[in-house]
Amino acid sequence: MAYAFDFSSVLEYRDILLAGTGRTLLLTGIGAVAGLALGIVGAVCRAWKLAPFDRLFAVYVEFIRNTPFLVQLFFIFFGLPSLGIQLDEWQAAIIAVVINLGAYTTEIVRAGVEATPRGQIEAAQSLAMTRPQIFRHIVLPPALAKVWPAVCSQVVIVMLGTSVCSQIAAEELTFAANFIQSRNFRAFETYFAVTAIYFLLALFVRNALAYAGMQLLGRRTK
Amino acid sequence: MNDIALTDIIRNLVDGAMWTVGLSLTAFVLGGIAGLCVLFARIARHALPRRLAKGYIEVFQGTPLLMQLFIIFFGGGLIGLEIPPWLAAALGLTLFTSAYLGEIWRGCVEAIPKGQWEASASLAMTHLEQMRYVILPQALRIAIAPTVGFSVQVVKGTAVTSIIGFVEMTKTGSMLANATFQPFLVFGLVALGYFALCYPLSAYSRVLERKIHGSRAH
Incomplete structure (x- = not known):
């Protein structure tokens, strides 16, 4: 007997899908802003060799980039309470995303910071600019502009990765999918529809970030 | 139930790690073969396979x-196939790997100067001959570093297969954490296990990259 596809049984739960989509976007948004900020701090420490933070960030980057996001999430959510740090599922998810993205953006932004021509820094020093001023006005804007496409890709990868946050019962889009398919018994249709939503979200996030980059960093971004 | 000794935990995690390694190798080898097909389609002369x-x-x-x-996992049931977790995991990761490797390798092939294509075409080579004798050998050289780098993503990707019930290192860790009530220790060890698998690959990929950039400078 041929299988009859029934997507209307998924549509019935559109409120839950919408809420899940919103939470996935919110998680990604908070993670992207805080993760990029962490990455910028890490990039300065690494590129300008600010001891002892350069070493600390080097270890942090290697450790995060060589372990799966799911394990980082489990460690934060299930492991940290042993140390007396109790986190609810959203706190754990946000912290995991920020820590994960921070490690990748440290390396990405560092490449941009290191590409700053020496002459520009020397010129800024001769104008009696302080080191923070030089970083804020001379080094950071062109560095971010240079690596912005890589930052966008990484945020999209992290957004797709947040689907595993459903495993600690953070009620994002994948959690919504699991919930819906447990109600309507239409696993394939539900996951297919949610996969399509993720695909559109990835397109949206990529374009929104490219637009934001153009607004913030001006004509330097391609 | 704290009577599970540390050595037992470690032994179980090592068993799980074997499945992680096995799945990674399977996905990487099969994904590499499929990725080659994706690459050929991606740079084909006709528009249809390219698209x-x-x-x-x-x-x-x-x-x-x-x-x-x-x-x-759930789609197999629709066409009457009972797909066990290990098969869904291997198939899913293979497809995932093939898409990424196909795209990475396309970049490497496109990095070969146009003159190489033109010169080999002027020697009356067919498209396949051009690929086999002129383009791929050169592209291979620059492809090794990013390919090894991507293998880290494959190993990390296998952790996600624990969610559909494939018992690899992460799933073993979850079960141990539940049995021992020592999640901090168990997930810490799991993370160290992944680090031990992935860090050598990352480091090797960086060495390879430096080598290529070094030889280009001369």
Whole structure:
């Protein structure tokens, strides 16, 4: 007997899908802003060799980039309470995303910071600019502009990765999918529809970030 | 139930790590073969295979690996196939790997100067001969470093297969954490296990990259 596809049984739960989509976007948004900020701090420490933070960030980057996001999430959510740090599922998810993205953006932004021509820094020093001023006005804007496409890709990868946050019962889009398919018994249709939503979200996030980059960093971004 | 000794925990995790390694190797080898097909389609002369390959890559790079696994796992039931977790895991990761490797390798092939194509065409080589004798040998040289780098993503990707019930290192860790009530220790060890698998690959990829940039400078 041929299988009859029934997507209307998924549509019935559109409120839950919408809420899940919103939470996935919110998680990604908070993670992207805080993760990029962490990455910028890490990039300065690494590129300008600010001891002892350069070493600390080097270890942090290697450790995060060589372990799966799911394990980082489990460690934060299930492991940290042993140390007396109790986190609810959203706190754990946000912290995991920020820590994960921070490690990748440290390396990405560092490449941009290191590409700053020496002459520009020397010129800024001769104008009696302080080191923070030089970083804020001379080094950071062109560095971010240079690596912005890589930052966008990484945020999209992290957004797709947040689907595993459903495993600690953070009620994002994948959690919504699991919930819906447990109600309507239409696993394939539900996951297919949610996969399509993720695909559109990835397109949206990529374009929104490219637009934001153009607004913030001006004509330097391609 | 704290009577599970540390050595037992470690022994179980090592058993799980074997499945992680096995799944990674399977996905990487099969994904590499499939990725080669994606690459050939992606740089074909006709527009149709090019577009199909582009769509294939965009779908796999634009959706979560977990969703891909769910669709394979539950989709098999629709056509009357009972797909066990290990098969869904291997199939899902293979497709995922092939999309990424196909795209990485396309970049390497396109980095070969146009003159190489023109010169080999002027020697009356067919498209396949050009690829086999002129383009791929040169592209291979620059492809090794990013390919080894991507293998880290494959190893990390296998952790997601624990969610569909494949018992590898992460799933073993979850079960041990539940049995021992020592999640901090167990997930810490799991993380160290992944680090031990992935760090050598990352470091090797960086060495290879430096080598290539070094030889280009001369």
